[in-house]
Amino acid sequence: MAVNTTVDINNLRGLSKLVSHAAFKKLSAGTNQSAYIRRMKKYLGWEQMGEERPRTLEALIAEAYQTLCSHYRHEYIYKSRLLTDFVLKHYALEDTVLLNEFRIGSSIADAVLINGTNKVFEIKTELDTPERLTTQLLDYYKAFSEVYVFTHHTLAVKYFELLPSNVGLLVYGGDGAISEERKAISTTQYLDIRTMMGSLRKPEYLKLVKMLAGFIPEATPVFLYKACLETLQCFTSEEVQRAYHSVLKERISVANNQFIEEAVFPCYLNFSIYNQKLHKNSYLTLVNNLNKTL
Known part of the structure; x- marks a missing residue:
């Protein structure tokens, strides 16, 4: 910078x-x-x-x-712009949740948006390096379908060359405006049920299991997590993802x-x-x- x-x-x-x-x-x-x-x-x-x-x-x-x-x-600064100049311009808050610092596998996504769609935003400021980007992208696709890198316009060419073609690119312009330079392509072949469940709080993964299976498996507290995971694995990863996103949307705060x-x-x-x-x-x-x- x-x-x-x-x-x-x-x-x-x-x-x-x-x-x-x-x-x-x-x-x-x-x-x-x-x-x-x-x-x-x-x-x-x-x-x-x-x-x-x-x-x-x-x-x-x-x-x-x-x-x-x-x-x-x-x-x-990037997160502030993401909310005010991108999310608020394109989505209705009553039907959208924007999660901050959301753990997915071994990575932490800077922001995750869930609406009728779902998007992960990995922020790469002028102060950052692309180190670990490949690992981060692999983790994000285990739970979400659209992944974006959000960076400064002076770095756009660099990330165009680094990123796979299915990864979208959001750009912070010289005037502070945000533009979608490349739209993310929905990618679902890497979805992983264990990763999705592992990113939820206990009440949330219990709700997820109940939503899909209609019951919560009987198990001692020590084995409850394993029993829930085994129950979820009876469903396709796409079915689990839809319910998973529905559970996460309940984090919307009306106030x-x-x-x-x-x-x-x-x-x-x-x-x-x-x-x-x-x-x-x-x-x-x-x-x-x-x-x-x-």
Whole structure:
């Protein structure tokens, strides 16, 4: 990535830790944000801002987000764009779930979208390398049918040459817009029932088995997982996949969707809000923190 020489790379790295899902979750969990504000000011060069300084924490984070968009597009920037500039433009949230950091086999997908279709997004920013990409793609096809690599437009040719033709390519344009440069081809021959079941929580895989077989096998707790897997293997991988996606769609949060659709929070927070369990107290804490004067 071509980083502006007037912006210190160490400050950008520091900012990237403050503009992240983990950091934003903390903003909704506690009222004392003095250390967060102090670090944000340091990395943004507060003393050099003069009269143009942000006046609230919300505005300070917005300044940091825009700085990172321009000079250090780390993973959270891509995920934020994926939700606001791709998912919200093409899908209805009431019938769509976007999963963050979803484990599939030995890999963790950056994002998974389930609607009438299903898509895995592997993000490769300008800060990443293609290392492990082949292994990741093989894992993703064990549970999902469409796989995309999401990368910067300056890397598009590189990934076109690296990727198999069935893998789609999403591109982060120079203007920040997202375009689908190559559509993924649905691929189902690698589906693996063990991998699908292994990616679910216990209540979910029990629901999956009940949905397909009509019963949950009788077994001691130690052998229940094995008995469920044996039951699922009586069905085709395509049948299991359809039910598997149906179970995952039950993770849709009506409350979080409402926050996004009503633009309750700034757009840079959308991805984090979407992936939080934001209760009344945490909602009020986050609102109060964002409104803090500096």
